[in-house]
Each structure stands twice: as C-alpha cells, then as structure tokens.
Amino acid sequence: GGRNLEREIASLCRGVASQIAEGTIKKATIARKDVQKYLGPVRITEERAARIGKPGVAIGLAWTPTGGDLLFIEATAMKGKGNLILTGHLGDVMKESANAALSFIRANAVTFGIGEDFFEKQDIHIHVPAGAIPKDGPSAGVTILTALVSLLTGKKIKKDLAMTGEITLRGLVLPVGGIKEKVLAAHRAGIKTIILPQWNKKDLSDVPPKVRKEVTFHFVEEMLEVLKLALEKEK
Numbered sequence: 001g002g003r004n005l006e007r008e009i010a011s012l013c014r015g016v017a018s019q020i021a022e023g024t025i026k027k028a029t030i031a032r033k034d035v036q037k038y039l040g041p042v043r044i045t046e047e048r049a050a051r052i053g054k055p056g057v058a059i060g061l062a063w064t065p066t067g068g069d070l071l072f073i074e075a076t077a078m079k080g081k082g083n084l085i086l087t088g089h090l091g092d093v094m095k096e097s098a099n100a101a102l103s104f105i106r107a108n109a110v111t112f113g114i115g116e117d118f119f120e121k122q123d124i125h126i127h128v129p130a131g132a133i134p135k136d137g138p139s140a141g142v143t144i145l146t147a148l149v150s151l152l153t154g155k156k157i158k159k160d161l162a163m164t165g166e167i168t169l170r171g172l173v174l175p176v177g178g179i180k181e182k183v184l185a186a187h188r189a190g191i192k193t194i195i196l197p198q199w200n201k202k203d204l205s206d207v208p209p210k211v212r213k214e215v216t217f218h219f220v221e222e223m224l225e226v227l228k229l230a231l232e233k234e235k
Helices: 002-022 032-039 044-051 092-107 141-153 179-188 198-206 209-214 223-230
Strands: 057-064 067-079 084-087 122-127 161-163 193-197 216-220
Touching: 057 141, 057 179, 067 141, 067 179, 084 092, 092 141, 122 141, 141 161, 141 223, 161 223, 179 193, 179 198, 179 209, 193 198, 193 223, 198 216, 216 223
Parallel strands: 057 161, 084 122, 161 193, 193 216
Antiparallel strands: 057 067, 067 122
C-alpha cells in the first residue's frame, strides 16, 4: 500500500516535470480532477469486475486501523471428502464464521437446491486474497455465506455490491463495527449498493450526506434477505 502510493506520487511528479521541461507549464498545483490526466483511467473498477465475474466471489467490507477496505472472498469446490479448506491468513474468529456459514448451508441444502450427498463428495476451499495480511473478526460472515451459496447454486453476485455483517447458525445477521469506515471505502471504490445489518442503520448518521446519497443501502435481519438482494436471478 505505502510503496504503491509512493510510486503513484512519483508518476505524478514525473508528469509535471515533463510538462515544465517542455515549456507547456511553469508550475502546477495538482487537484483531484487532475490525477486521472497524469495516472490514466481508474483501474479498480476493471480489476474488481475481473475478480467477481464468476459464481463464488463476493465483496465484503473490512475495518482496518487506517480506515475501511474491500475484502474479496473466493470460494471453489473440488472432489474430496467434505473438508473445508481456509486460506488467506485468517484468524480464529473468521474461521469460525466460515464454519458457521457452511453449517447453515448444509442445514438448508434443500432450500438452495443442493444435493444431500454433495458435501460428502466435495471439498470446499475459501480463500481471502492478500494472504500476507492477517484478517479476523466476525463481520465477513455474510460475505462468506453469500460467496458459498453463489458457488453452490451457480448464481453470480450482482456487480458493484458489497456487504458486511456477522451471522448465526440460524442465519440471523448481527451488527458489526466500523460502519462509517467501511461505507467510505466502498464509496471510494465505486460500490453502488451496500447490504448492512438492520441494527447498524443508526450508524449511517456518521456517514457524510453526499456518500449516503450516492450509495443504495439495504438493511437486513437474516441471510435469506441478503441472498435475495445479492444474487443475480436466473435468466
């Protein structure tokens, strides 16, 4: 993160220095609107589209000491004996969320149209990229569960959508912290729709009005609501 920022600032400086050397300008003050002129088009939307174009990938929202961030959850299945594989430098609480998500799906397999013997013949692998960075906490529960249902039903998750929330074994969605930071991170990344726990609705008062106006929020109490909002409908 810090090294990338340093490289981008250096690119800005080289662009300005080049214009000064060519005599097109004498000095420059770089405003936000000028950044794209020097660094090129915003890349995050294209990168995100490439990552979430298939079933089994969902975007969560994470809190960090320096603010919020997007959290990509990837799930895949392979022939096996019903094992759950977790990678991406995950902490114990996040691992528990993954196990709770899988248990909820297994208990409701008929609802999701998943065969009874599927989990006996397949291993499921959940990965959270940026493996060098430790990740923990319960707020990725809804994202993990949504990624799994997307994978197992073959339904893609709607683009420009992110979510956060803790889950229970019964599929209830519980409140989480860091809502302001998470929403601001999603807005910066171009996310258009955010799914939040109903009990976090009051926390939006901390979010700037401009951001609240530009993002569509859905408040939920249980996972079936999340899935209805997040998964694309079959054509």
